[in-house]
Amino acid sequence: MHTDNDRNPGKTVTLSGRGLTKTYHTGEVDVHALRGVDLDLYLGELIVLLGPSGSGKSTLLNILGGLDVPTAGQVFFGNTEITAASEGELTRFRRAHVGFVFQFYNLIPSLTSEENVALVTEIAPASMRPAEALELVGLGDRRDHFPAQLSGGEQQRVAIARAIAKRPDILLCDEPTGALDSQTGIVVLEAISTVNREIGTTTAVITHNTVIGAMADRVLHIADGGIASVERNTERAAVQQLTW
């Protein structure tokens, strides 16, 4: 089994995991979702985690984002060990450093686009203005619309704006295009790519769509709870060129 042993001493590590293991006990069966994964995320890079459903990629992302705790292993954010943090410290970590984008957007239906973004900027330090974040994802003119008045792609872009408005160190996206058609998916991926380029956020995108791997700096193939292989793109493909 591969590990992300492809160390690069010239780059700054934003987030790193060591020996990450996750075992679920369901009834009498133990499910090994992760089996000792090592990986580093470097400052400003965009990685894509590719793998079939059940391969453990979501579990990995949740543990990296401080949403879940590993059965064994450690996660470091800079010099801080996330896996040793208390509930309150985890909340503060997510609040200040991590942006999440979900497959089903999870916007608050009672808030407008701008207010959904403000939800985060109000509690995070050093965030940008909500309008600015919406401009970044190309929705400057939709700021007063409620989720019910937006298309799926637009809702997902609001979710991205909401995730990056705090200028997070890490942006974690779990199947961001999973609920969208390919055309809308492209627009959403473009937004993610723009954010990664323009504010230099370390970005991890989970998908089972192999085409999307082309837009990444690195592609990690996840299978059976481990990193099966690592693929490095010398050049990131423009999102516009992707088709599926």
Next chain:
Amino acid sequence: MKVLNRKLLRDLWRLRGQVLAIAMVVASGVAVLVMSLATLSSLQETAVTYYERHRFADVFARVTRAPEQLAARIAGIPGVQHAETRISKLATLDIAGFEEPVIGQLVSIPEHGESVLNRLALLAGRRVQPDHPDEVVLSEPFAEAHALTTGSRLHAIINGKRRALHVVGIALSPEYVYAIGPGALMPDNQRFGVLWMGRKALAAAYDLDGAFNDIALSLLHGTQPASVIQPLDQLLGRYGGIGAIARADQLSNWFLMNEIDQLGTMARILPTIFLVVAAFLTNMVLARIIATERSEIGLMKAFGYRNTEIGWHYARMVIAITAVGIVLGWVIGAVFGKVSTELYAEFYRFPLLIFEPKPSSFAAGALVSLGAALTGTLGSMHRAAALPPAEAMRPPSPPLYRRTRLSTSRLAAWLDQPTRIILRQIVRWPGRALLTSAGIGLSVGVLIMALQWIDSINHIVQVYFYDTQRQDMMVGLVEPQSATAAYEFAHLPGVLAVEPMRIVSAYLRHGNRSHRGALTGVPPGAQLQRVYDASGHVVPLPPGGVVLGTKLAEKLGVTAGDTLQVDVLEGRRPHLQVPVTGVFETYIGVPAFIDITTLNRLLKERPSLEYANLLVDEAARPALYARLKALPEISAVMLREAAVRTFHETLAETLLIYISFFAMFACALGFGVVYNSTRIALSERGREMATLRVLGFSRTEISYILLGEVALLIFVGLPLGCLAGQGLAWLMTSAFETELFRVPLVIELSTYGTAVLVALLATAASAALVRRRLDRLDLIAVLKTRE
């Protein structure tokens, strides 16, 4: 359908917290109804049985002295089944260790065998024996109040002579269920008691050999008391009869029936309000629970279940939840009904107790609750079933919110996003918000309605015992005495002021309406016994006319300016025409006041008095008591402080216990509403809460959004509840009106405060429970699934 049954059981188990909370609401309504009606029917049944078994008489009459032979003529009046003559007298008692004078009602019983009517229920010892003239049987409450048992001794001034009496038995009588001393309002077992003595012993003591001064009649079935009373009064008139009374007017029975009536009013109105409130809440909560089952309903339809099958499945769920509440309510109601009946029975000292809750009250509680629950869920069920299955299985499309003027106003800058979520949620579903507020409001209202009784009672005490009566004590005389008696009272130790009073039994008539009561004569401008209107002013007493309490004026259909026909039942028994000069509001009794000089003139008697109201120097009380105990002509001594105390004690033993049960159920109601509203909100918005947690909101911050909404609705609900409480209390007090009592609508600020505080505590408790669930929110699971 077997799988559906299993699903039903598992769903109930999954929702167990809410099932229990809804059951609590249902149970409160049902329990209150069952408790009230069970208490009422048991008391009625117990009283009737007691009266029957101990042969409580139908007609009672008093005379000064009549020959025994008259009894045969009385027994001959058509409709009379049996006539039993007696001797009954009031005497001052002296009980070792008790400073104040005590009044004893002496009643004769046969020395051989048992009385035919008003039979004693002998609880201890034996009846009196012939040739032992000093033997007495004591009434149980009196004996207990003074720790007297068989073998004890006490002293009495009987016809001027001090005699030692020997207690041989303890008993109860249907005639003295409510043992009330002359002029008193509530039983005071320390200062008034009934003593049964041998007929011969009493006849000898009062010089009534071959004569009687009291007679009791039983009537043949179906005989109207009035048809017997008229010829009876004619026979007794020349022997000093003051008018016979039917059982309905007999003091003890009148009080007892008044109390049962009051209880009846409460038993009808309070539970009705409760049940309606509970039904409304059940309805609201279940409707929302069914609405959250929408996707499952879609799924079942997709599998091919018919709408009726799905409807029946959820109907069974609702029935099961409600049934838990109904059964709980039955059990709690029956238990509390038993407890409350026992308390009443103990208070009234019934020698027997028949606990007989009517099945109809159980059925009524169940039907109303089930009906309300099912109609409540019908709407949501119909809406869910009407959707095409695919649509029902999709999560409802995000509801469209709107910006209101608030969010574009300047105020908006001050609102953070969580607060906006709260406000938009309320604006988006105003009906739901209103229902939650109303639910909380209603439970606060019910609580206020229950608690305001204490305020009303305190107000009654203030008006009746302090504003109206300012005497420290009232002394009654056996016979009316000349006005000079007032001077004698003035010379007793410690007496600072004396005011004479006369009470004359009379029929008051106007047109074809009549009331058997009395005229109370007091001096104009009386300072000790004032004619006082409950609205807070003294009513002038012009010479020549009567001033009536409003309830009496209403009963007789008179207003100021009308003329009242007064048939006096004492002395020369004159028939008078007296103008009504005024009407005033009272809370207790049906008084008719008249200037005492006018009264004496109308009676064609020299100035005389029957009662003396005294203002007393506190320090001289012991000396005064010692003198009063020795005076032979005293028939009653009423101490105001003791009267206030017994009034409070009596109510604490009956009404307030009942009220505290209601207060408890109101708390359960409030808790149930808040817990359900929050739990449902959590199940509807768990995903939103989890999203916020992932975005970096702390537990406290997301609790703010969910519980803040509830808090806001509660703050709206509390003033609504205070208003509702006022309305419900008004409804209750206006329905609660007997000849004995009118309950004023008085709600102290502290009562609102208590009710609000209790609601807040119930809210805090349920919020804490929901907060625990929020803390355990599974972030990943919530985000993974679509809904």
